[in-house]
Amino acid sequence: MTMPSPHPTLDVAAVRAQFPALASGTAHFDGPGGSQTPSVVAEAIATTLTSSIANRGTVTAAEQRAERIVHEARAATGDLLDTDPATVIFGRSMTALTMDLARTLARSRDWGPGDEVVVTSLDHDANIRPWVIAAEAVGAGVRWAEVDPETGELPPSAVEAVLTERTRMVAVTGASNLIGTRPDLPRIISAAHAVGALVHVDAVHLAAHAAVSREQLGADLLSCSPYKFFGPHLGVMSGRPDLLEELRPDKLLPSPETVPERFEMGTLPYELLAGATATVDFVAGLAGTDGTRRARLEASFAAMEAHEDALRVRAEDGLAAIDGVRVHSRALHRTPTLLFTVEGVEPAAVHRHLAARGVNAPASHFYAWDCSHRLGLGPAGGVRVGMAPYTTQEEVDRLLEGVGELR
Template sequence: MKNFQIEKVRASFPALRIKDKEQVFPIYFDGPGGTQMAQPALDRMVEYISTGMANLHATFPTSIRTDELLAEAKAAVADLLNCKAEEVAFGQNMTSLAFQVSNSLKSLIQEGDEIVVTQLDHRANVDPWISLAKETGATVKFIPVDKDTLTLDLSGLDKIITSKTALVAAGMSSNLTGTISEVEKIIKRAKEVNAFTVLDAVHAVPHFKVDFKQLDCDILFCSAYKFFGPHLGIAVIKGALFQKLPVQKLEPAPNDIPYRLETGTQNHEGIAGLCGAISFIESLGEGENRKERLASGMENIEAHEQSLIAEMETFLTEIPEVTLYRAPENVAKTPTFAFKIEYIHSRDATRFFAEKYNLCIGDGHFYASTMTEVFDVMDSGGWIRVGFAPYNTLEEIDIFKKALQECIRLFISA
């Protein structure tokens, strides 16, 4: 890409320069499990820690700076996701925040209500809502996966989401197959029956522009460590719902949003790192203000990753021993590939990739475990997953090609 300087991008990630015992640079193809941290995120964390840490709302300088840090972070997330700063809350991770929010929704869900989740989702956007159903007497329904297209089957949406539906939870993009789901259709149908809408954007935010206002969902979750920052969960909750959400908190704690959801002392150094991660995305774009530069930066990331997608997809589909679990060409997808190798246990393959080529590639169910009920894959170790980030290159894919072909030759001939 003309506007995407890959060497400059790679130079922003110090982990890429750490060699293994064989003096081989690592190749991180595990982006869906968490990206490497960008230097600006590291710098902001170290700056906060080394210049004096403090808790909030005191009169001395380090406390005032911490107050300002949280305000800065919420404003940055607001520009990244096109939401209001007062709609942004931080927590330990997406899973913990989802359980916290589901617990808060108990008084708004009644026995006999229906809660809708999907077969394609990471369990972090399934189990909190199943738990909510169990505690309230609601019924759980699933939007099924079309086994042929690896997409959500929305043909029966009107029958799945009914007048009894109180909440609908869906993922914007699968962390397993990369499928980008048509969540707009799901949200539209949910609104017709006045159901709450929850989006898991953990695997979406790192790869394409996510617009909370345009999506018009009620709740959205994402995680900073999936887009070049530290381990930190982010919840965006529409102000009208947030104001009436009955959260559990200490009596003296603030009751105004978004602080009422942020129980206890937050991970201030992680929040500082989040600011740095967002500034890294901003540095990849152009525009008159931060919001424009972030949108442009995400467009550049997406365009670069699309070039990697084309190369990898062509290669994997040409290997007879590989079964690729991938949606058709006309379906939008992130640079995330799930596949199996005939006659080779997935753990054996990823161990070979790691030990011989220093390729960081995961295997298993990746917490999209409902999909293992749709596709019988766990007897041979589940899926092998390759996922790209903007620091990955075509040259790294060439090394993977060599590694996969050698793996097949060695294991199958043996």
């Protein structure tokens, strides 16, 4: 069998041709909030919506189609996250799945006074507030691991310092959606496991830019959102099989008792699951056609990382050369995501200025509420720039020119 090239490259022009939205000429640096969508994904969704389809079953062709779509989506997402497809749970969003999970864990494992959960100020609030709420509801404590505001790093020592024998859960991001920082997950997870704690990794931002393996990381639970990497709006969670078997979420009486169905409330959105499968196959085809789907995904992410990181460096160096512009993270290991502010100009005004020039770079705290405050930016946050496989050098230069006009 021919294996993928060890040095895959990305044909950016070919990638761009598959995204109808790019025909407008707008430079989309807003991918961290939700990427643009290729035709093949939209077509998969539309075809499912207009096909003969029914609730899952084995009798009619319509029932069988729904059943097949669900199994294909679990298999594709299992390849994406390098996890058992039988542990893949679909939901309305990562936030909704995590809220449900936190409540279920607190009840199923009898958390109470004296127990603790650890959250970090690097995280999106969707991986903070569900755990805080669940802990408060049962009288458990919350301990914080703090991001370094000067470097944007979350050193493993910051997490290790707040772990105790009563730590029950560590919730940590795989990559900050605000400043791109990628903490040392293997070390953090190992430290958490050493005190008997579970770990939930928010991989929403990470899974859009790097190959993720739940099993290699050792994460007990891991979540992501396909709409961050060219797919439809839904959430995905995967976990250790034995842990999922142990947990008993609230559900309707006739709903299935089996995993993963017991975690999925109501009828699944078959059209979105078809879109998720098409998304994974799209990513797997970006840098070659040889090998297993997982191998092709790894090759594609390697090509994406090389392309995106080169653009990040170009943008970062260009922003640093503009008087009064500050980039708010210099973490050693990052996704191609930058947060910057312009002295004397509100982030929202920078957003509007760039938008008028066909450059979409939004301004906010982007629900990384605690991180934004920890950086001293408050609720206004900063202007976020995210690179994608469809981003070009010309677009980066347009961004820099637009920011330079403000000075």
